[in-house]
Amino acid sequence: MTGHGKHTDRVRLRTALLTYAFFLGVMTAFPATGQESPAEQASWTPWAMNASEIQSTGAVRLSELFRMMPAVETWSPDRYTQRFLGTGIGGMHPAGPAVYLDGVALPALFLDRVLTESLPVSPGDLEAVAWLPGVHVMPGGRLSEGRMMLRTPMLRGWEASGAMAVINETGDPGPAKHTDARLENVDRSGPASWLRAGWGNGRWMVQAGLQTDLHHLTDDRISGRVRRTYAEIAQPVVTQFSPFVRIRYEGHRWQGHLLSGHSRRKGFTFHESAGWEWPSRLRRSWAAGRLAGRLDPVRVVLDIDASRLETGVRPAFIDLPPTISTQEASGKVSVEADAGWLEVRAGVGVRTSELSQAGLELTRTMPSAHLRLGRASPRWRTHLSVEILHVPGVRGRDASLSSHSEWVLAHDGPDGGFHLDLGYLQGPFPEPGLLTEWAQAGLDMAGWMSLPALDEQLSSPRSLDLGVTGYRAFTGNWTGWVEGRLRWMDGQLFPDRTINQPFGIGPMLPVWEWSSPHSGWLFSRSLGVQRLDPEAIVWRAFLQFHHVSSEGDDVFFRHQTGFPRHRLWISASEERDGGVSWTVRAGYLSEWTWPEYLEPARRSVPADIVLDATVGKSLFSGYIKTFVSLLNLPDRALGVHPAGVEEQLAIRLTLSFSSERRFSSSHSAGRTEHQTP
Amino acid sequence: MPITRPPRSSLARSLSRPVRKVVLTILTLILMASATDSRAQTAPREEAFSTLRLGLGSGAVFRQRGMQGWTPGVETRLTVDTPYAGGRLRFDGAYRAWTGDDAATGITGRDGTVSTADLPDVRTVDVLAGWGLSNATNAPISLDGGLLLGNRFMLFDLPTGTPARFESEMLVGPWVRVGRAIGPMRVFAEARALRVLTRPRWETVGLTGGIALEADSPRWIRWVLR
Numbered sequence: 001m002t003g004h005g006k007h008t009d010r011v012r013l014r015t016a017l018l019t020y021a022f023f024l025g026v027m028t029a030f031p032a033t034g035q036e037s038p039a040e041q042a043s044w045t046p047w048a049m050n051a052s053e054i055q056s057t058g059a060v061r062l063s064e065l066f067r068m069m070p071a072v073e074t075w076s077p078d079r080y081t082q083r084f085l086g087t088g089i090g091g092m093h094p095a096g097p098a099v100y101l102d103g104v105a106l107p108a109l110f111l112d113r114v115l116t117e118s119l120p121v122s123p124g125d126l127e128a129v130a131w132l133p134g135v136h137v138m139p140g141g142r143l144s145e146g147r148m149m150l151r152t153p154m155l156r157g158w159e160a161s162g163a164m165a166v167i168n169e170t171g172d173p174g175p176a177k178h179t180d181a182r183l184e185n186v187d188r189s190g191p192a193s194w195l196r197a198g199w200g201n202g203r204w205m206v207q208a209g210l211q212t213d214l215h216h217l218t219d220d221r222i223s224g225r226v227r228r229t230y231a232e233i234a235q236p237v238v239t240q241f242s243p244f245v246r247i248r249y250e251g252h253r254w255q256g257h258l259l260s261g262h263s264r265r266k267g268f269t270f271h272e273s274a275g276w277e278w279p280s281r282l283r284r285s286w287a288a289g290r291l292a293g294r295l296d297p298v299r300v301v302l303d304i305d306a307s308r309l310e311t312g313v314r315p316a317f318i319d320l321p322p323t324i325s326t327q328e329a330s331g332k333v334s335v336e337a338d339a340g341w342l343e344v345r346a347g348v349g350v351r352t353s354e355l356s357q358a359g360l361e362l363t364r365t366m367p368s369a370h371l372r373l374g375r376a377s378p379r380w381r382t383h384l385s386v387e388i389l390h391v392p393g394v395r396g397r398d399a400s401l402s403s404h405s406e407w408v409l410a411h412d413g414p415d416g417g418f419h420l421d422l423g424y425l426q427g428p429f430p431e432p433g434l435l436t437e438w439a440q441a442g443l444d445m446a447g448w449m450s451l452p453a454l455d456e457q458l459s460s461p462r463s464l465d466l467g468v469t470g471y472r473a474f475t476g477n478w479t480g481w482v483e484g485r486l487r488w489m490d491g492q493l494f495p496d497r498t499i500n501q502p503f504g505i506g507p508m509l510p511v512w513e514w515s516s517p518h519s520g521w522l523f524s525r526s527l528g529v530q531r532l533d534p535e536a537i538v539w540r541a542f543l544q545f546h547h548v549s550s551e552g553d554d555v556f557f558r559h560q561t562g563f564p565r566h567r568l569w570i571s572a573s574e575e576r577d578g579g580v581s582w583t584v585r586a587g588y589l590s591e592w593t594w595p596e597y598l599e600p601a602r603r604s605v606p607a608d609i610v611l612d613a614t615v616g617k618s619l620f621s622g623y624i625k626t627f628v629s630l631l632n633l634p635d636r637a638l639g640v641h642p643a644g645v646e647e648q649l650a651i652r653l654t655l656s657f658s659s660e661r662r663f664s665s666s667h668s669a670g671r672t673e674h675q676t677p
Numbered sequence: 678m679p680i681t682r683p684p685r686s687s688l689a690r691s692l693s694r695p696v697r698k699v700v701l702t703i704l705t706l707i708l709m710a711s712a713t714d715s716r717a718q719t720a721p722r723e724e725a726f727s728t729l730r731l732g733l734g735s736g737a738v739f740r741q742r743g744m745q746g747w748t749p750g751v752e753t754r755l756t757v758d759t760p761y762a763g764g765r766l767r768f769d770g771a772y773r774a775w776t777g778d779d780a781a782t783g784i785t786g787r788d789g790t791v792s793t794a795d796l797p798d799v800r801t802v803d804v805l806a807g808w809g810l811s812n813a814t815n816a817p818i819s820l821d822g823g824l825l826l827g828n829r830f831m832l833f834d835l836p837t838g839t840p841a842r843f844e845s846e847m848l849v850g851p852w853v854r855v856g857r858a859i860g861p862m863r864v865f866a867e868a869r870a871l872r873v874l875t876r877p878r879w880e881t882v883g884l885t886g887g888i889a890l891e892a893d894s895p896r897w898i899r900w901v902l903r
Contacts, residue, residue, distance in 0.1 A: 170847050170874030174831060177841045178777075178796055179746060183876075185844075578725065578903070580762070620901055628826070649874065651847050 043381065043410040043419045044471055046481045046528055046542070047071040047131035053538060054126050055663075056573045056581040058614040058627030058654040060165040060192050061213065063116045065123040066148065068585060068612075071131045072097075073565075080189055080215040081238070081270075083113045084148075095434075098136050098144035102152055102248065104257050104290045105138045107328075109433030110282070110309060111271055117213055118263035118284055120244035122194040124163050124656055125152045133485060135423050135465055137404045139303035140330030140351040141368040141389035143429035154250055155200025155207065163656035166190030167215075167631070170649045184223070186648060189215035205248045213240035225277050226268065231315040236277070238267030258289035266314075272596075273435065273495055274449035275510050278320060281312035299336040301347070305329070309433075319446035321357070326432035328353045334370065345372040345385075355432040355441050362441035364392055364430060379417075381410045391428060394440070400460070402427025416472035423465040436493065439514065452513045459516040464488045477533040483526040490519040494559045497596050510596075520556040521549040541570045558595045566590040579618025579625065579663055586611050609634050616654075622664025627654035723760035726902045729894045730765075732756040732865065734887020738773075743879035746796045747775040754885050759894060759902070761808070769805035769825060774798065777834075798834040803827060803848065803871075819863065822853040829873050848873040856889065863889045 047069060059065040063082040067074050074082045084097055096114040099106045101121050108115040128151040136144045167190055173183035191214065198207030217223065217236040226236040244261025263284045268277035286307035293300050306329040313320040332349030347370040355362040367390050374383035386405040393399040406423040430437055438445075439454035464487070471481035496515035528542030544567045550557035567590070573583035587610040614629040628651065635649035656663065734756070738749040750773055758767040777796030809823015831844040850871035856863045866886050873879040 168828075168845075168847060171876040172844060172846045173877075174829075174844050174846050174873060174875035174879060175744060175747065175775075175796075175799060175833075176875065176877055176879075177844070178833070186876075578762075621903065 043412055044417060045130050045132060045419075045469070046471070046483070046526075046530065047133070049129050051127040052534070052575050052581070053573050053583070054123050054129060055625075056575060056583040056614065056616060057123065058165070058583075058616055058629045058652065059123040060163050060194065060654055061117065062119055062122060065126075065129065066116065069129070069131055069148075071133065080213075080217075082116065084116070095143050095145045097131075097146045097148045098138045098142070099148045099150065101150045101259070102257055104259065104288050105140075105303065105305065106259075106286075106288055107138060107140065107142050107305060107307070108284070108286070109142070109431055110284075110326075111269065111433065111438075112435050115263070115265075115282075115284065117211070117240050117265070118242050118261075118286075120209060120211075120242070120246060120259055120261050121150055121152070122163070122209075122211060124161060124194065124658075125196065127151055127153050134406075134421055134467055135404065135425050135463065137387045137389075137429070139332040140305065140328075140349060141366055141387065141402075141429055142351075142431055143404075143425075154202055154248070155198050155205040156202050157660075158199050159658070159660050160195075160197045161656075161658040161660070161662065162193065162195040163654060164191045164193040165627075165652055165654040166192075167650050167652045169647075170635070170651070184220065185218050187215070187217050187219050187650075200248075203250055206246075207248075208245045209243070211240065211242040214238070222277070226279075229268075229277050229316050229318055230279050231317045236268065238265070240265045240267075252294075254291070254293045256289070256291045258287070260287040261285075269311075271435070271449065273451070273497065273510055273512060274445070275499065276318065276448055278448050279314035279316045280320075281314065282309065283312070284309040297337060301334040301336065303330075303332045303334075303349075318448060320448055321443065321445050324355070324357045324438075324443060326353070326355050328432060332368070332370070341375070343374040343376070345374070346370065353430075353432045355437055355443070357441070357443050360441055360443060362394060362432070362437065364394065366390055366392065366430075379411055379413055381408070381412075383408050389427070389429060391430060400427055402429055414473075416470070418468065418470040420469075421465070421467045424463075425465070426462045427460055435495075436514075450512075454514050459491050459493045461489070461491045461493065461517075463490070463492075476531065477536075478529060478531045480529045481527075483524075483528075485522075485524045487522040488519075489522070489556075491517040492519065492556065492559075494518055494555050496555045497558075499596050515555050518553050518556040518559070520551060520553055520560065521547075522560060523547040523549070537572050537574045539570075539572050541568075543568050565592050579616075579622060581616040582614065584611075584613045614652075618663035622661035623657060623659070625656045625663035627652070627656070629654065725761050726759050726766075726894050726899045728759060728891055729898065730756075730758050730863075730889050730891040732758075732887055732889035734865070734867065734885040736867070736883050736885030736887075738881045738883045740882040741880065743873075743875070743877050744775070744881070746778050747799065748778060749881075750774040750776065752883065752885065754887070756889070758809075764808055764810045764823065765821065767805075767807050767809060767823065767825065769803065769807075769827070771803040771805075772800070773803075774800050800832050800834075802830045802832075804830070805848070807852075809852070815858075817858050819856040819858075819865075820853070821856070822851065824851050825849065825869075825871075846873050846875045846879075861890065863891070865889055 049069065054065060057065060057068050059068065061080075063080070066072050066084055067082055072084055074084050076082045096109060096112070099108070099114065099116070099119060101119070106119055108118055130149045132147040132149060134146060136147050138144055166188070168188050169186045171186045173180070173185070177183050192212070194209065194211045196207055196209045198205060200206070215238050217238070223236055240263065242261060242263040244259060246257070246259040249256040263282070263286075265282040267280065269280045269282070270277055284307065286305070288305040289303075291302045308325065308327045310325045311321065311323055328351065330349060330351035332347055334345050334347030336343065336345040349368045349370070350365065351368070352365045353363070368388060370385070370387045372383055372385035374381070376382075384407045386403060389402045391400050391402055404423065404425045406421060408419070408421045410419045411417045435451075436454060439451055442453060443451065445451040465485070467483070467485045469481060469483040471479055473479050493514060493516040495512050497510045497512035499510045524544060524546050526542055526544040528540070530541070531537070531539040546566060548557065548560050550560070568588040569585070571583065571585040573581070575581045587608070589608040589610070591607045592605055611633040612629065612631050613633065614627055616625055616627040618625045631650040631652060632647050633649060732755070734754045736752045736754065738752070741749065752771055752773040754769060754771040756767060756769050758765045775798065777798045779795060805825040805827030807823050807825035809821055811821040812819055826849045827847070828845055829848045833842050833844070835842045848871050850869055852867060852869040854865050854867040856865040865888070866884065868882070868884050870882045871880070
């Protein structure tokens, strides 16, 4: 570390201590109760769904469910491999959400996106899902854009369950194929399935599971790109096979949860910076777990995870990247103590990562420290936390300290409340799944992508997040809410890309380079109402406006616009007697452009109207449930992305089963209470 | 050379005028069926899945669009419906053979003539489910109507392994049925306007006549459906 670096770190440390001292003073204004740690509590959020709502969607893939979450914006180059962008405030290419399953973080970042298909959970497992916006640091010092909190029930007795779905887009030529050989069939998907078998007694549970997926993409745009790259008679088919096991214990003093699995994906990998499909194979082995115990007077929490991912190639007309492998392992131990008027959590952790390819290697060992001070009463809750990550210097660069600090103040009353969070982020949080790391390691992308080197000193990005959510209950189970989120960003490193497609839609062939530093503002305002009456129709509606201020920074503007579209969403769902359920979701997204594209691809994309509907009926006294979903009812091209597919009316047929009569009316009625993880 | 697709159009706009008329007529009759349910105000709703009505019929297509080059044969249709949610839940299975004609391939020879080729015969099987309204199960004259949704499976008369030998696509459409009780049976005539959601669209309007029998549902069927 240079002398200048040491001085900068001392200044940062002094500033941070003064800030924490101030907030500590604020927190002493609230009475303490000695209840559970504030870390275990969560305030009200409008972005939550319960088991009944989740079930009524008929979704089989986790990505299908996330897509239905009102707050979540997605885009996909192939319709089925979704990329999730949170509420849109992170811009086009944020880190992706952190996914927590029953409190266990499941990091699965690869090439700037979260591999949701490989996660050991399906919509049918869930009793609640909630989206918590804002920058978040996962155990191991991994940065994420918001958190997706998933909760599953403890098993009682033996249980086997599963589901299978097929999606068929309409618009196949049918007999017309014999009169016009140019006509092609359109995309279809399935079977996508999941299976579970497990046993539990309310305290212990053991479960084995499997997810399989298959989708066949014949849309003109994507099959055209595939034909240009595959050197074999291959249709653009993606397959996924992901088995896993997990063991979980929920005792009075100890809780433990350990998961492990393996995932194989055969298909193609797409990245905006490449513009080509990469006929690829991905193999990912992973394990994650959490152990928490009450050792009076303290509580100890241990988070661990490890993963290994390896890429492979299939025959192609273009040179493809030689095998790339990433390995990560992290551990974090925290101790929580209740000092009467203040609850303190302190912890240390370390993450090691290795990114390698044919002799090239980028290894990092990053220790981190965590401090959290909290105070809670039945209605008020506040905490202040800071996470510091030491990023070692590599390839002649200086080591540096990165940090994320957050202050939260929440009030939850009987008729309403508010949630205020203020976060400050500075410095890089490197991960081998990020393209910036691939560029720093100097990986060879061959003919698939021209990856500019990232030789200069890493920029030190900073961002300040302010989020305020207020809600109030009205009569008839109606609740109204408002939310405002503001983000200031500075020192950002972005790809400066322009994509020229003079011959129409095809391989994007972007010309780009790394560009830094960039700064600007993002502002999101949301307004919504919801009616969460378990005995009646559940209604949700919200309106969201975005604003981007780049102050003349064109790269920032191009990077952040595209997704911040104004949005209006309305959804309704109901679970009726006789095991019938239905859900309808309608959305309007304002007109926009994809600014990275030059003319003629860069054009004004008309406003999108999305309309989906699902009807389900239980059979065999609740052991089986079938769903019919009509997706994209307007049957019109959605201009999601110039490289995306033409979405057409699609019909999804879903068949679910459970040995525990999960779909009987009485069982479902007991699961309709709305909860937030 | 990029393939250009025909411009998309909305469901209502792309319906040809005669088909649209038939659909509107059927929808009007469905509304009439619900309006003429005079007993519905006083009689208790039929217990769900308490009875099964099996119908067997045969019919013909009298108007079609989007299937030029094939001549439709006679259809055989099996229907099953049962009371549910104030109306009747219905399941259909139908089989029809289509004879392929000589059709223009679009290839013009040096002499300016357009070549033709035999189109393969095709057999179609429809599997449909839907829900509809009925004026009364035991009235002398019954009027039923509703909406069906399902899949059309197409098997072309081509050697095994030939590309595009098997196709399938969703289909949807309204139907209306008029019935007359004759002893334990009911004779019915049914009109249907079905749209197969292919591109280009494939629409048929058909008429089916047949007989239906009604009986109490076996206990196991009630258990499954409930």
